[in-house]
Structure formats: C-alpha cells, structure tokens
Amino acid sequence: MKLVIFGANGPTGRLATAQALTEGHTVTAVTRHPEAFPINDPALDVAKADALDSEAVDRAVAGHDAVISTLGVPYGSENTTMFSESATNIIEAMAAHRIRRLVCVTSTGVPMKPPPGETLVYRKVIIPLLLRMGRPLYEDAGRMEKIVARTDLDWTVIRPSGLFDGGAVTDYTVGPPQMIGRFTSRRDLADALIREAVEDRNVRSIIEVITTEGTPSVYRVFLKEALRIGSGSA
Numbered sequence: 001m002k003l004v005i006f007g008a009n010g011p012t013g014r015l016a017t018a019q020a021l022t023e024g025h026t027v028t029a030v031t032r033h034p035e036a037f038p039i040n041d042p043a044l045d046v047a048k049a050d051a052l053d054s055e056a057v058d059r060a061v062a063g064h065d066a067v068i069s070t071l072g073v074p075y076g077s078e079n080t081t082m083f084s085e086s087a088t089n090i091i092e093a094m095a096a097h098r099i100r101r102l103v104c105v106t107s108t109g110v111p112m113k114p115p116p117g118e119t120l121v122y123r124k125v126i127i128p129l130l131l132r133m134g135r136p137l138y139e140d141a142g143r144m145e146k147i148v149a150r151t152d153l154d155w156t157v158i159r160p161s162g163l164f165d166g167g168a169v170t171d172y173t174v175g176p177p178q179m180i181g182r183f184t185s186r187r188d189l190a191d192a193l194i195r196e197a198v199e200d201r202n203v204r205s206i207i208e209v210i211t212t213e214g215t216p217s218v219y220r221v222f223l224k225e226a227l228r229i230g231s232g233s234a
Contacts, residue, residue, distance in 0.1 A: 001198055004028040004061055006051055006090065007070035009037050011165070012105070015190035016068060017044070023194065030060045051086035054093070061093035066101035066197040073137060080136040083144035091151055102155040103196045104148065105189070106141040108208055110159060111177060145206065156196045157206045160184035170213040174202070181210030 003020050007013045008029030017039055020027045026043045034046040049056035051071055061067060067090060073082045087104065094102060148155050159177065166185030173181065174192060192209045195201055 001066065002026045002028075002064045003066055003068060003194075003197060004030060004047075004064040005068045005070065006030045006057075006060075006086065007072065007105075008046075009033060010070055010072070012163070012186045012189050012193075013070040014039065015186055016070065016193045019190055019194050023198075025194075025198070028060060028064065051089060052082070054089045057086075057089040058093040058096060061090065061099060062097050064097075064099060066103070067094060067099060068193050068197050069102070069104040070193070072105065080140050083137070083140045084147055087144040087147050091147065091153065094153060095151075100154045101197060101200065102148065102151075102153050103158065103193055104144070104155070105158050105160065105193070106145055107138060108159045108161045108177075109138040110142045110145060149204075149206075154200065154203045156202050156204070158189065158192055158196065159206065159208045160189045161208070161210055163189070164211075164216055166211065166214060170211055173210045173212060174207055175210075177206055177208055179208045179210050181208070181212065183211050183215040184209050185211040185214075 003025050005013055005017055005027060008017050009031035013029070017027050017029050021039070021041045021043055028045045028047050029037060029039070030047050030049050030051070031037055032048065032050050034048045037046045047060045049060045051057060069086065069090060071082060071086050083106065090102070145157050148157060161184045162182050163184055163186055166187045169187050169191045170185060172185070172188040172192070173179065188211045189209055
C-alpha cells in the first residue's frame with residue numbers, strides 16, 4: 001500500500017513510518033526538514049512540504065492510497081490553527097486526487113472534560129491544568145475533527161491520551177471517546193495509525209487508543225510531556 005505520512009519527523013510519525021516500511025508498504029514521509037529525517041529505505045520517499053502550503057500538500061498527496069497525519073503543535077505555540085488549516089489542505093488534496101482513506105491524530109483533550117471514573121486529584125487538578133495550558137490547541141483540534149467529519153472521506157480520528165515512549169507494541173485498547181485511561185504509548189499509537197489506514201478499521205469514527213501495560217506515573221508523564229512543551233508533532 002502507498003502511504004503518505006504528514007508530521008513524519010515527529011516521534012510518532014517516525015515510528016509509524018518505520019513500522020509501515022517493515023510491513024512492506026511504500027511510504028512518503030512529509031516533513032519541513034527532510035535533511036533531518038533519520039530513516040532510510042528503498043521504499044521510502046522523504047518529501048519536503050509545509051502542511052500549511054496547499055500546493056505542497058497537493059504534490060505530496062498525489063499517487064497514494066491513504067493519508068496519515070500525526071501533525072500537531074506544542075503547548076504554548078502561537079500557531080493555534082495548525083490542526084484545522086492542515087486538515088483543510090489535506091482534504092482538498094485528497095479530493096483532487098480521489099484518495100479516500102484518511103487517518104489523523106487529535107487528543108483526548110478535545111472534549112475539554114475528564115472521562116468518568118477518574119480519581120478526584122486527576123479530575124480536579126491534573127486535567128484542568130492541562131486543559132488551561134492547551135485550550136487553544138484543543139479547540140483547534142476540535143475544529144479539525146468537525147472539518148474531517150463533514151467530508152465524505154473514509155476517515156478515522158484517533159485521540160491518544162498522555163503520550164509516552166514505550167517499548168514494544170502492547171495489547172492496547174481501542175474504543176469510543178471518554179474511555180478511562182491516562183496514557184498512550186507512541187508505539188501503540190503508531191501501530192493503531194497503520195492498522196486503521198491499511199485495514200480500514202473504524203471508518204468514519206472517532207476513537208481513543210489507550211495503553212494499559214507498562215505505563216508510567218501520571219506525574220512523570222505530566223512533567224516530561226506537558227511541561228516539556230512537546231515537539232510539534234504527536
């Protein structure tokens with residue numbers, strides 16, 4: 001299968017690219033800095049493009065079977081329309097080239113409320129602080145979800161929870177929004193992205209991916225991932 005991955009030079013994008021290549025797919029990794037992309041493979045094309053440049057996006061999308069987007073921006077970023085603008089460009093390019101399968105990443109922060117069943121400290125302290133820090137980004141991710149849902153594409157939106165760097169892919173849980181679970185391993189997220197794109201799972205659905213094995217403490221992830229101010233991609 002021919003896959004194009006936006007945000008390919010982010011932590012999750014690199015994992016998704018590597019896994020897709022390992023599984024025998026042809027991949028175009030889209031990044032603004034191709035010189036810094038660390039993966040080499042005969043089945044890999046590294047394309048320089050800014051997702052906010054509609055013409056560059058159109059060139060990158062052409063000729064593929066499915067599109068994966070791991071694009072994102074860090075907490076505190078002034079670029080608070082990345083999700084919605086990039087989605088618009090990607091969707092227009094897909095329509096122009098008659099590509100139907102789209103899988104993209106937002107966040108469990110999009111509903112702007114904690115899931116039921118969590119502890120009092122998590123609901124009253126951690127979640128409100130994260131939402132305050134990331135409110136403009138979560139709001140734009142919500143706009144992106146609405147833009148995607150209005151299309152007639154075969155789309156899937158994946159909402160990970162608190163991202164962390166895990167080891168091997170685990171027996172992660174996939175389900176509808178508002179699942180109980182605080183963490184998502186980037187390896188599990190990358191695997192879910194490939195499974196959705198290649199196997200057409202959960203078409204026209206918003207899903208969450210939750211890791212339950214080998215998860216770190218809430219406070220370690222909070223300090224490392226939230227206060228570290230992210231990387232610009234999932």
